[in-house]
Amino acid sequence: MYSARCTEDGVIYAAVDFARLPPEELARKRQFLQCSECGGPAFFRKASRGGRAACFGARPHAPNCELAAPEYDPNADGRGEDQEQLLNPGNRIVVDLNYGAARQPVVREEDGLPQNRDRRGRYGEEGGRPQARMQRRLSSLLRNLIEMPEFRQSDQILEIEGCPEILVRDFFVPLLEVTTDHEGQFRGYWGMLSDARRGHDGTLWLNSGGRDAISFCLDEHLVTPLYDRYGIEDEEGLAGAYILVLGTPSVSQRNKVYCDLAINEHMAMRVAR
Template sequence: MLDAICTLDKSQDEPYSVFKFQKLSRDEIEEYRQFLLCPVCRQKAFYRKASKDGKAACFGSRYHKLDCSEFKPSQAKLREEQDALEVNQQLVNSDALVIDFSKPATVKTAGDKQRAKSKKASSSKSTPPEKLACDVDEVAGSELSEGDPVIPQKRVATQGLEKLLNSLLRGSDLADSDLWVYTDEKYRWRAKNLFVNFADAEPTENGAPRMYWGTISHSDKSMTWLNPADCQDVGIPIDEFQKALFHQFAIKERRDIEGAGIIMFGKCFWNKGKTRKIIQLWGKDTKRMFISKSED
């Protein structure tokens, strides 16, 4: 996209070409980029600055309507649509869904490639999958009562973070579903209570975690904070695991994560001044976060 509109001034839309936008001051860009829309279908858009390797600055959107003239289906977009159909079908055909935090991505990340090499070099003896353990001192979803089945044995779907994120970005029914979703063997949630868009994030009682999702507008200069789109009062600190996260998803510069889709299992709480909501990755385990870089 070479053009976008800015809705910062509620009384009128301000049109910007990417050439005009990139000439704004750094502070203006950081402020205006949170209010960008596609000029055709008026879905939320993002700005990506020029890259170090010569890629031009551009606008983009992961929310174009299908009949939008700016919508150019790439292989990634077609894959996201297919993932949305698959997850919707699982909602219809399943009694429960188990989130597999260790399921590899369809598009190989740097972390996937490294794990594949390690697996090949290791013994061929099979080992049980790693169990996701929630912090015992914090409240999560509905804890199963004595006598309840750990996980129902019939019609149980399993899905990784990549397809769950893609389906949410493409408008699946997951975020409104009554389906039971298991984040581990002990805790289950109704999907509609578990999946929360960043724009709707609110601190939870006793720090109970949720699956937060949406897109990234931009990061700070040091790339230690991620700022979700559509919400100026929410931040995601990543400084304590930044190196591992960036290696896992091959992120080298700010441009790599501008407009990226993201889903994470974390908790939301206020900062000390109650001016900003912080979403902290649960256990600071990067396997509980997935980032889908934009191809726009």
């Protein structure tokens, strides 16, 4: 996008003009951006060393927004392995915290069910088999949360090692809905990052919005491995990224909600390109 609205001052900025703001003002205002057309949460990217111009983006846009661009290429039949979860609302999802060695979903059958000869794990309306247990990596769950609103409200049961079983709709919390009441609650916190900044001690702070929104912090020695993992050059590569963290937020003495990624190490990210 070439322009975006800043809710702090109500001004619609062109990307080239926004990039010229004083550094401190730019760092503050980039946490208050929205699409000027639909009001969806937006982010700003500075010009890159590789020649990419400064620009805005919004994730997600409201339905039918004229400025929206496709986030992904759907499968030919519109039913990939992630969509399968929506076809089977009774499924139990086993969360793979080791990022999964297998590339395909693992489907197990509960005891006492008739034999499934085709072993596909997808069940039609006739003779439904709602007790399949499917193994999913965090990256797959993040994709579902981004692309499938129905999944966010699903009654599917999550099985996470060392944790009580919980419904999908009760476990995943959008970043902009996190409050101080979530302190100490182990959940899946997900959403878009507005920006990232380095602290004086080298800590990387991943921000999801203004002062009241949750931020994630990463110790300096863990920053380079993160960049390497996701092909990021610097902090600008994190603006507009989606993140999913399975963790327990804390609240600082200044009433800031944050989550330490060195402690809450289970994380997936989808970087904007």
